[in-house]
Amino acid sequence: MEKLVSLAKRRxxxxxxxxxxxxxxxxxxxxxxxxxxxxxxxxRWWRSVVQEREDIEGVExxxxxxxKVWEASGHVSSFTDPLVDxxxxxxxxxxxxxxxxxxxxxxxxxxxxxxxxxxxxxPRMFNLMFKTFIGPVEDAASQIFLRPETAQGSYVNFLNVxxxxxxxxxxxxxQVGKAFRNEITPxxxxxxxxxxxxxxxxxxxxxxxxxxxxxxxxxERMRWHYDLGINPDKLRYHPHGPDELAHYAxxxxxxxxxxxxxxxxxxxxxxxxxxxxxxxxxxxxxxxxYLDPATKDRFTPYVVETALGVGRLFLVVxxxxxxxxxxxxxxxxVLGLHPSIAPVKVGIFPLVKKDGMPELAxxxxxxxxxxxxxxxxxxxxxxxxxxxxxEAGTPFGxxxxxxxxxxxxxxxxxxxxxxQERVSVDQLATYLTERLRP
Ligand code: ATP
Numbered sequence: 465m466e467k468l469v470s471l472a473k474r475r476x477x478x479x480x481x482x483x484x485x486x487x488x489x490x491x492x493x494x495x496x497x498x499x500x501x502x503x504x505x506x507x508r509w510w511r512s513v514v515q516e517r518e519d520i521e522g523v524e525x526x527x528x529x530x531x532k533v534w535e536a537s538g539h540v541s542s543f544t545d546p547l548v549d550x551x552x553x554x555x556x557x558x559x560x561x562x563x564x565x566x567x568x569x570x571x572x573x574x575x576x577x578x579x580x581x582x583x584x585x586x587p588r589m590f591n592l593m594f595k596t597f598i599g600p601v602e603d604a605a606s607q608i609f610l611r612p613e614t615a616q617g618s619y620v621n622f623l624n625v626x627x628x629x630x631x632x633x634x635x636x637x638x639q640v641g642k643a644f645r646n647e648i649t650p651x652x653x654x655x656x657x658x659x660x661x662x663x664x665x666x667x668x669x670x671x672x673x674x675x676x677x678x679x680x681x682x683x684e685r686m687r688w689h690y691d692l693g694i695n696p697d698k699l700r701y702h703p704h705g706p707d708e709l710a711h712y713a714x715x716x717x718x719x720x721x722x723x724x725x726x727x728x729x730x731x732x733x734x735x736x737x738x739x740x741x742x743x744x745x746x747x748x749x750x751x752x753x754y755l756d757p758a759t760k761d762r763f764t765p766y767v768v769e770t771a772l773g774v775g776r777l778f779l780v781v782x783x784x785x786x787x788x789x790x791x792x793x794x795x796x797x798v799l800g801l802h803p804s805i806a807p808v809k810v811g812i813f814p815l816v817k818k819d820g821m822p823e824l825a826x827x828x829x830x831x832x833x834x835x836x837x838x839x840x841x842x843x844x845x846x847x848x849x850x851x852x853x854x855e856a857g858t859p860f861g862x863x864x865x866x867x868x869x870x871x872x873x874x875x876x877x878x879x880x881x882x883x884q885e886r887v888s889v890d891q892l893a894t895y896l897t898e899r900l901r902p
Contacts, residue, residue: 465783467797468653469653471799472782476497476498477494477498477782478492478494478495480493490656491659496807497856501805501807502775505774505805506663508692508902509663510663521631521638522637525621525641527611527642528610528611531607531608531609532747532748534616536747537616537740538711538712539591540591544589544592545592545648546587546588546590547589548568550575550584552578557648568584570582592645592646594609595608595609596609610644611642612643614640616740621637622752623750634668635667637665639662639663640661642662645660652723653779654775654778655725655779662771663774665770667767667769668766669768670763671738671766674735674737675715681768685719685733685770686699689731698722701719701720702717702718702719704716713735713737714737716732717733719731730772730779731772733769736768737766740767785800785801785857786798786799787800791882796851797851798857799857800879804900807837808837810832811841811858811860813846813863813864815863815866817842821864822842824868824889828862828889836896836900858879859879861876873887874892875887
């Protein structure tokens, strides 16, 4: 994990937020390579979930929503963790923190940080939503929340989307966007952060068909992760037991990855029943129902949700792609990212900075730039330039050498096999396009 965090910073994938001020707890920024990788992950998801399907529509709802949304959704009353404070060192912990010795609130209980006895308060419920105010007056009436999930923005738009797109049940609404949770035990780098991005899809189905659709989405989502090239031995399902289920869920499953710090969830599949739509009906007074044109049945649809965190997926693909290997007596660090998500697709290198090589390499760079994210590098030995791109996960390296100047061919080096092939400059774009297909 330490190596991954260090690579992420060194190569500009992830930086600590506000680092020059000492950082902000569990908030992270994405650097030049990170933002490309993140965009590619989102695009791959959007393509398969929205663009390649007839039955799913996209929306982008606002982060700020009517405060009643969060009363209806149950987040105001239930989105809470029990916490204890130490009156001595002022630190705050989750009541179920394994490091606490004894029962919080009692004289014998011991603070895991300062070691004081009898200084821990009784557990108190703490809401994870960030609060702010809308408009000029900061009072209870103007209090609103930063959304803790994107899903509610899709539910409140259920009728709008269905009517505008003329979809019929079953159909889905997909959304990518920021969510905020004032997590108490954040950490593990970008695994659990206070500001994060979600890729969520709400699939509206006829009650009674929800179990079947749950199975369908379970298969579909797992296939998606396999297609991304994630090591299948490090992927598994974890069905939620009754005490793990969220307040809205009838059935839930995590897709887990074996991170360097253990098996953890990174995508959730939830049968949310008609909980959300029914509650919004109740709180808004608006009917959120579906009239089946064939049977004339009127019902409130059930929802099967797939919820994936962008940052967690980012950490999964980084951890899964990271490897160190011996090549010609030296160790190289490689990010074996799937080509479709690699931040840079092709590195372009003149072997030396003379004899027309930089000019030809620049021309190739300008041409390929129109097709993919490419990187030009003429600094240092060619071996070092290859290594830098290996660390960035760049699948191909194109080198212009002496021979290029006589026969208009270049070498193309494969990041994983290290094989080099000579390819005519005229064929280069086609050669690379074929190999970079998703
Ligand atoms: P956890 O228990 O791990 O905090 P959760 O079960 O509360 O997660 P969901 O509410 O199901 O998570 O959210 C769906 C997905 O959103 C998660 O699988 C994860 O990928 C992502 N996610 C949730 N909370 C965070 C967070 N604080 N930081 C980063 N990603 C998150």
